[in-house]
Amino acid sequence: MEAGKSLRIGVIGGAGWLGGAIAAAVLDAGIADPRDLGLSYRSTRPDRFPDAFWTADNQALADRSDVIVLSVRPADWASLEVDAEGKLVVSVMAGIRLSALCERHRTRKAVRTLPNAAAEVRKSYTPWIASSNLNEEDRAVVRAIFDACGIQDEVRSETEIDYLTGLTGSGPAFPALLAEAMMADAIAHGLDHRVARRAVNTLLVGAGRLLEQRDDCPTETVRTFLDYRGTTAAAIEEMMVAGFGEAVARGMTAAFKKSVSMGETS
Ligand SMILES: NC(=O)c1ccc[n+]([C@@H]2O[C@H](COP(=O)([O-])OP(=O)(O)OC[C@H]3O[C@@H](n4cnc5c(N)ncnc54)[C@H](OP(=O)(O)O)[C@@H]3O)[C@@H](O)[C@H]2O)c1
Numbered sequence: 001m002e003a004g005k006s007l008r009i010g011v012i013g014g015a016g017w018l019g020g021a022i023a024a025a026v027l028d029a030g031i032a033d034p035r036d037l038g039l040s041y042r043s044t045r046p047d048r049f050p051d052a053f054w055t056a057d058n059q060a061l062a063d064r065s066d067v068i069v070l071s072v073r074p075a076d077w078a079s080l081e082v083d084a085e086g087k088l089v090v091s092v093m094a095g096i097r098l099s100a101l102c103e104r105h106r107t108r109k110a111v112r113t114l115p116n117a118a119a120e121v122r123k124s125y126t127p128w129i130a131s132s133n134l135n136e137e138d139r140a141v142v143r144a145i146f147d148a149c150g151i152q153d154e155v156r157s158e159t160e161i162d163y164l165t166g167l168t169g170s171g172p173a174f175p176a177l178l179a180e181a182m183m184a185d186a187i188a189h190g191l192d193h194r195v196a197r198r199a200v201n202t203l204l205v206g207a208g209r210l211l212e213q214r215d216d217c218p219t220e221t222v223r224t225f226l227d228y229r230g231t232t233a234a235a236i237e238e239m240m241v242a243g244f245g246e247a248v249a250r251g252m253t254a255a256f257k258k259s260v261s262m263g264e265t266s
Pocket residue numbers: 012013014015016017018019040041042043044058071072073074076080092093094114115116117169171
């Protein structure tokens with residue numbers, strides 16, 4: 001992206017949750033001026049982004065944009081007719097493949113990405129992959145948009161996107177699953193609900209902050225606690241024997257299969 005140049009960006013489904021989070025991140029990062037930002041809605045025009053261009057006409061939005069972000073649900077994409085010939089089309093939709101994006105929107109420049117809910121706090125992990133026609137300037141645009149939302153990585157295959165849809169597309173879901181199980185156990189041991197909830201939530205936030213500062217590898221963290229031979233080591237060993245790793249692996253496989261099947265039916 002040319003330094004200092006505002007990007008004309010159009011978010012289809014901009015009234016939705018993720019589209020709105022991406023638009024906010026793009027504005028905050030100064031990638032697009034508000035007047036160069038366009039968003040489409042289907043039912044109700046939101047009050048958000050008052051200086052941006054809002055429309056219910058997706059083709060009009062595409063025509064005034066250099067980059068079109070597709071942020072409708074995969075089921076709604078099935079009926080979305082937008083000609084984006086020659087434009088850069090960036091999908092955040094789970095499951096929809098590059099070849100389908102290029103064919104439907106009549107472009108050879110498509111990008112498939114998969115952000116997560118932490119885009120709202122600019123901490124999304126976003127893997128992406130592009131069709132072969134993107135040049136370095138297009139790639140810089142993709143990196144800028146998703147750096148504004150958190151951290152991005154260009155990955156090697158769509159299979160990796162399908163896998164990461166389960167792993168990181170889930171956002172807070174799996175840490176919440178662990179926290180919920182810990183909270184239920186605390187309550188079963190007589191702690192009151194409020195204390196249990198504050199305890200596990202603070203535990204997660206603290207772990208996140210430590211990780212943010214130190215960027216430790218999880219393997220090293222687990223090893224350190226095992227070597228300490230305290231209460232945490234006792235818990236980790238028992239959880240492993242009970243099949244913790246296997247349960248996670250089975251969950252990831254189920255998500256991966258679901259992601260692939262969403263692409264097959266689209
Ligand atoms: N949420 C996440 O954590 C997450 C993570 C990774 C990827 N994604 C992907 O992000 C996409 C959006 O998800 P979301 O959670 O933001 O869903 P959402 O809040 O339901 O947003 C989708 C928006 O698209 C609008 N829409 C549907 N058809 C439209 C059309 N033809 N023209 C204009 N707007 C249209 C919907 O309008 P109505 O209000 O009329 O329904 C809604 O506002 C999905 O494809 C999902 O796979 C989401």
